[in-house]
Every structure is written in C-alpha cells, then in structure tokens.
Amino acid sequence: MAITDAWLTEKVSQRHITITKYADYLWLLDARGVAYLPACDWLIVSDLHLEKGSYLRSYANPLPSLDSTATLKRLESIIDDYQPLRVISLGDSFHDKHSMSRMTIEDRQHLCRLVDKVKEWMWVEGNHDPDLPEGIPGTPCFEIVLDNMVFRHEPEMSEKRAQVIGHYHPKKRTTVTRRRYSGKCFTNNKNLFVMPAFGQFTGGLDIDEDVMLTLLPKPTRQVFMFCDGIIFKI
Structure with a gap:
C-alpha cells in the first residue's frame, strides 16, 4: 500500500476519489475508473478489452489500433499510485x-511488466476471454471470494453473497445546474456492485435501460458517475 493520509485527503477534496461502503468494506472509487479496497490492499479493474481496436479494424472499422497502448499506460499510472498487493482484472x-496475436510486441512486453509490478495479479475469466492467453503472467480464475463477498465477471442470480461484477459497462447521463453530463459510473445496491469498463474503446450501457433496472432498481441503487477526472454521487 503506497497511499498516505495526505494523498487521500487531497484526492477526496479534489473529487478525484470518493469513499463508499459495500459488503462491510470501505471502498475508494477512483475517477479514473478503478476501485481500491484499503483493508486488503486490492485494486479492482474491469473490462480492459485489450485489442478491441485491432479487432474492429479487421472488420473495416476506421479506428486506430492504439487502444491497448492507451489502456496500459492509464493502468500503469494508477498502479504506480496505489502500489497494491493484488490487482483483480474482473473479466473481458x-x-x-x-487478441495476443494482434498485439504489438511493445504492448505485450508492457503488459507483462505491468503484471510483474505487483505481487499478485488475478485474471477473472469473462465471456470474451474464458482462457488466459499463453505467455501472460498472472493467475486465471473464475471467481474470488472475500468473506461474504464474491468477485466474478457476470452475476449469478441465485447468489446469496454480495457480488462484485463487470460485464455491463455502466454509464449515466445527468444534468447539473442546466449542464448535461455523460460518463461511466459505478453503481450498486446492498447485494450487487457493478464496475465500469476501463478499456479505451469500451462503450457503455445506460443504467436506466431495462436490463440494468432489473439488476439494480432505482429505489435500491446508488450511483457514482465520473467525468473529466471528477467523481460524484448522483
């Protein structure tokens, strides 16, 4: 753990980080799209979708193949700040x-160096990546359990424990003092916590769409939206 009280106080005052509680743990929600559990020294990130750009280009979409580079650089900056004991990449x-056959040698080496920076890196399997690519360090798994909380990519509707998931890429639109904002968000109720997508080219699903309302009805949920480096509860 590298964060200090002074660093955290400054980040909270600048609204770069907000603090919430879920499943009896304090969480730091970072406006860069990651969550941190101080009690465990765990950093949680979801839906990197590395090499989405090159995938779309193979279908004649006019996108630059720079998303993996940008995603890894952003993630490295965050890891340097927190220096966590464990990183959990929550699927996809x-x-x-x-993906790895299309990734540049430089990005592949960068990814391996990043994983090697932390003591433990857990790759939770997702629907896009059920198998960890050969030659990538870290530990693949289906889920991770912490007390009465389970980390997995997609929710299990019969699960009695609190769940932390990715998959849905939640986003939200809102109006503040007549200005309209749109951004990715963290959203949760007492049983389910949905992480935002971190990848450079990842889109999003509005949390007011039916599929999200089924998971997290409005009366039960809280929402932390981030935009332009600021995170705020709406």
Missing part, C-alpha cells in the same frame, strides 16, 4: 481469443 481483459 482481452477482447477475443486472438
């Missing part, structure tokens, strides 16, 4: 099973 870290 790689956009498809051929």
Whole structure:
C-alpha cells in the first residue's frame, strides 16, 4: 500500500476519489475508473478489452489500433499510485481469443511488466476471454471470494453473497445546474456492485435501460458517475 493520509485527503477534496461502503468494506472509487479496497490492499479493474481496436479494424472499422497502448499506460499510472498487493482484472481483459496475436510486441512486453509490478495479479475469466492467453503472467480464475463477498465477471442470480461484477459497462447521463453530463459510473445496491469498463474503446450501457433496472432498481441503487477526472454521487 503506497497511499498516505495526505494523498487521500487531497484526492477526496479534489473529487478525484470518493469513499463508499459495500459488503462491510470501505471502498475508494477512483475517477479514473478503478476501485481500491484499503483493508486488503486490492485494486479492482474491469473490462480492459485489450485489442478491441485491432479487432474492429479487421472488420473495416476506421479506428486506430492504439487502444491497448492507451489502456496500459492509464493502468500503469494508477498502479504506480496505489502500489497494491493484488490487482483483480474482473473479466473481458482481452477482447477475443486472438487478441495476443494482434498485439504489438511493445504492448505485450508492457503488459507483462505491468503484471510483474505487483505481487499478485488475478485474471477473472469473462465471456470474451474464458482462457488466459499463453505467455501472460498472472493467475486465471473464475471467481474470488472475500468473506461474504464474491468477485466474478457476470452475476449469478441465485447468489446469496454480495457480488462484485463487470460485464455491463455502466454509464449515466445527468444534468447539473442546466449542464448535461455523460460518463461511466459505478453503481450498486446492498447485494450487487457493478464496475465500469476501463478499456479505451469500451462503450457503455445506460443504467436506466431495462436490463440494468432489473439488476439494480432505482429505489435500491446508488450511483457514482465520473467525468473529466471528477467523481460524484448522483
């Protein structure tokens, strides 16, 4: 753990970080799209979707193949700040099973160096990446359990424990003092916590869409939206 009280106080006062509680743990929600559990020294990130750009380009979409580079640089900056004991990448870290064959040597080496920076790196399997690509360090797993809380990519509707998931790429639109804002968000109720997507080219699903309202009805949920480096509860 590298964060200090002074650093955290400054980040909270600048609204770069907000603090919440879920499943009896304090969480730091970072406006860069990650969550941190101080009690465990765990950093949580979801839906990197590495090499989505090159995947879309193969289908004639006019996008630059720079998303992996940008995603890894942003993630490295965050890891340097927190210096966590464990990083949990909560599924869909790689956009498809051929991602590594399209990734540049430089990005592949960067990814391996990043994983090696922390003591433990857990790759939770997702629907896009059920198998960890060969040659990538870290530990693949289906889920991670912490007391009465389970980390997995998609929710299990019969689960009695509190769940932390990715998959849905939540986002929200809101109006503040007549100005309209749109951004990714963290959203949760007492049983389910949904992480935002971190990847450079990841879109989002509005939390007021039916599928999200089924998971997190408005009366039960809280929402932390981030935009332009600021995170705020709405």
